[in-house]
Amino acid sequence: MSIAATQKRGFGAFLWDYITTVDHKKIAHLYLFGGGFFFLLGGLEAMIIRIQLATPENDFISAGLYNEMITMHGTTMIFLAAMPLLLGLMNAVMPLQIGARDVAFPFLNSLGFWLFMFGGILLNFSWFMGGGAPDAGWTAYAPLSTQSPGHGVDFYVLGLQISGAGTLMGGINFLATIVTMRAPGMTYMRMPLFSWATFITSVLILFAFPALTVGLFLLMFDRMFGSAFFDVALGGNTIIWQHLFWIFAHPEVYILILPVFGVFSDITATLSKKRLFGYTAMVFATILIAFLGFMVWAHHMFTVGLGPVANSIFAIATMAIAVPTGIKIFNWLATMWGGSITINSAMLWTLGFIPSFTIGGMTGIMLASAVADYQYHDTYFVVAHFHYVIVGGTVFGIMAALHFWWPKMFGRILHEGMGKLTFWLFFVGFHLTFFVQHFLGLMGMPRRYWVFLEDQGLDTGNMVSTIGAFLMAVGVVIFLINVFYTWAKGNKAPADPWDGRSLEWAISSPPPYYNFKQTPLVRGLDPLWVEKMEGKGEITPAEPLGDIHMPNSSILPFLISLGFTIAGFGFIFQVDHSAYLILVFAGIGLALLSMLIRSLKDDHGYHIKKEELEREAD
Amino acid sequence: MSHDHSLNPETMPQEPEKATLEGRNKFYGLWFFLGGETVLFASFFGTYIALRNSTAGGPASTDLFGLGLVFAMTMILLTSSLTSVYAMYHMKNNDFKKMQLWLAITAFLGLSFLALEIYEFTHYIIDYGFTFRSSAFGSAFYTLVGFHGGHVTFGIAWLMALMVRNAKRGLNLYNAPKFYTFSLYWHFIDVVWVFIFTVVYLMGRVG
Amino acid sequence: MKGWMGKFKSLFLLSMLALVLAGCGKENLTALVPKGYGAESSMNLIILSTVIMVFVFLIVILVYTIVLIRFRRKKGQEGYIPKQVEGSKTLETVWTIIPIILVVTLAVPTVAATFDLADESASADGINIEVTGHQYWWHFNYEEEEFATSQDLYIPVGERVYVHMLSSDVIHSFWVPSIAGKMDVNPENVNTMYLEAHEEGVYWGKCAELCGPSHSLMDFKVIAVSPEEYDQWVSDMQNADPEEEPQDAVAQDGKALFEENNCMSCHAIGSAPSAVGPDLTNFANRSRIAGYLEPTKENLVDWLMDPESLKPGNKMTGAYPALSEEEADSIAEYLLQLEHSEITPESAGGL
């Protein structure tokens, strides 16, 4: 079942292998592929937005379509691109970093992926059926979302509900993995920061997503079953949606950023050849950001009219987040200080991140100043802020991580030249696109504007912004070429291409499907580095060679997700005709049946025999 | 790991639910899940509290809620929590028969609770015309209490599946964690109900 | 907040002025050149926070540059292993304390300004206007003065005008960047804020909350005039005679057509209450048609014949019988004579 073997078998077998896999490394591939696909889609939508806004009073696309475009761009990028890409990286790297053979619930891992994928596909079906995509913004404020005609918002509700359930499972899975499956000696305070970030991010997922789940249920009930949560005539209150949404969505933005903080910590230390400066402070800063992250959601609601007391409290709480984040920025700088920095593509993205994210973070603090936000709110200033943190943070981080761990994940090294070219094009394009948007906002351009008027001083800025976006697009295309090139004839990767410090670099690239032949013994922070410094260069095993227990592959996760998706279609269209209820029953039936099979049929997995392991050459 | 982890007095670990890695994973996984459920129900409670006076001219909580039925439901559910404790007690003593018996009682109590809840809902709908669509209060009430009811239903189904599936096999290290996680889940449902009877019914009476 | 801030402010305003002169921002739209109390409050904080942020950014960049110059791997350093530093208590304390100080510096004036702008205690003595947000137009009801207008909001300079805002459908947001920050217009709850303009002029207002396809065209104007002119305007509006017959035949035709075509069911002219469409009493004085179109006759005719092409999703489309070009022309002629006051956007300085 090694990679070579799968390649020799036919494409059908290859596909079947991936559809049924429960191996965290293959699930990581799936997440990267799915997330990557949606990133291109979201990027395409962004390009359409930017073309529409290239000149004043443009009519490249219609007003209704424009609203669909921004909604789908935001939703796709956040839920279907950024988060899955991050979950993919976590799947690929975290178990290796803590010396585990798999995650706690391999079956659930696969289920989580398929729920995300089907949820995303369901959401995007709205383009083709039911009268258009959702058009109430990614924030779907009621009552615009409850009154939105057609089925667009219904697709939004069910697509996110399904993919959200998948994410929640992923979170619980990582938590249990880190709690129970760390290798001997891998104490919490020896975990690499990416694993720490995975842990804290999972906590955020666990506590943030339920609020979204509830919000989506309320919205669904209002739209499909005539309840009155957001119906003012029957006593409903639309602000409830805003609270629920932001109670989820603010932690969500830290779900997007904390993992890449982990990525940058690992990369900075490795490529500066220094241990991470202030490890303990970095861990606690991560925890503190997560903790504070739950107390600040109303900074998105400063103009709702909650009153000066609430606004002040939330303003102060928000500003407090500057402190732990600052600790991180300065610790990264201090890690590099005195180091011996290798500047390759992974490091370039890291170096690009620091000033870009600092700018984004600072504009965040500016937004937190409630009275100033009365001006910024819902303008391009906010658009600029969040693209600075999300693109300059999350996307840069994902790119850094991809260049850094590509060899480990796929066994080949990405082409350096193209890597650097991608970076420079994207970096310049990014600043061109979003820097001017700060000024556009202050000059009176609200966000979600289909057109801006002539003669309002907004033409040049918007044009510059569009040009920048094209540069980014070229950068992305070159990255794609790089991926195909590497896949076809890239250099084979050694086990440890960057002189690594953590456990993942102690095993071959890509790792064998059981990860560690013998569970490693961890003797300190940066375990591989410790061994290298003591001249051994390889990890001491914690156990004698023995049988390895492995989980069985299963098609059930795919079927369960498919069932829920069919039911999703049923829910959406039963409003038009009750015959569609058949889909609801059939879909839920399929899902329940698959779950029943799962719980009734014992699945004890299988064992790789000791002899077999001995036979495999090192 | 071999297929048979039958427990007998000689080979029984102290905490069969956590004796294997799979068991520990289930144990932690379910606990974490309950942490998330806390937020889920808090969101429903919050929505309910925000809307509990938004009756839009329809029936209000003071018109609707009687205490007798709710008291009975509460006693039933609290007792079922105790019966599942007994079941776990017998599991740790490796007394499979008694465990099954107590679990059966738990399921029966759960079903009685559900029956009363269904009766209660129909009563409101038929006698007061108070529905999910009457007002924001109606929507919030049925959603909160209904989601709890849904959790009870799911719990009963889960329990039944476990009992039937393992009826012939007896206890082993493979299924002990499953029984244990079920019992955790069941207690949590009880916890949620404690807040429901307090916040919805008792506070609803107080006005 | 005033003293030392003043210096910063004049410095900043000077550089801002340079920017404006360079063509950045339209004077009666940009938030960067505040012309009212609220906008000035916000601007003070924008300046303060920008100064803090630039300071922090420069420090980060300074360290960053030094690191990049000094600590890149040089040729022939391949085997070099730097000292593995664990951390430094002193340094870490420093970069915890300094941000705390900076944040407090920003937080204190923020809280002060938040309470200042939320202070409505004087509203009983001030001017109170009810604002209703509709998809995609604005209604302004001068309750105490007993008349209403739409799209153009007249206020006196130097006085606090309290706007009490409610939406008739979805959430909108009321924003006049040059005069004050924005506030949401919710369907379930009245929100109040005040406008206090420092200079006469016509200011752009924008809807800042996504409210449907024509969200970007839901513009309005605030016309700030001297208190005397304001009083004059109020009395002119109160004395407007809706029954006044137009002078020329075309317009008389238009008036008849207006009545025949059901326009009255949505549009009020004069005192008749209406909430479905904009109040047209002083339509001829509008600075823009439908919020954003130049007030020319061609535009008006276009609007009357096909509002959908100009404002997608608006609520007028299809609600009245189709008009021929001629009919539309007559109605336009009539509407463009609905003028009751000398106080107009033009007299206030124009757009």
Add this chain to the structure above:
Amino acid sequence: MTNNTNTNHVDSFEKRKKKEEMKKQLISFALMIGFTIIAFIAVAADVMEPMFVVPLILILAVVQVAFQFYYFMHMKDKDHEMPATLMYGGVWAAALTLAGLILIVWW
């Protein structure tokens, strides 16, 4: 895998410990029932001001829930540090959620 195979005989000591545990659980059950009855009576009797009744029944609920968690669900036992931490995390997020939504009522 089977990390914990060191088995224990179900000796009399173990039995006694479990009995002891069971007794504690019965006591907590009795207390829970007692609290419930007090709460219902406090409301049904209709003699106290809502100002007092509401906090009282809320406190009763919280205490009885603590019993559920610590005794019935064993949160007091060892090996429950992580579950307890995350449970408290959940309670923290839940409290904030409630605060936010209750804010609407006062607003």
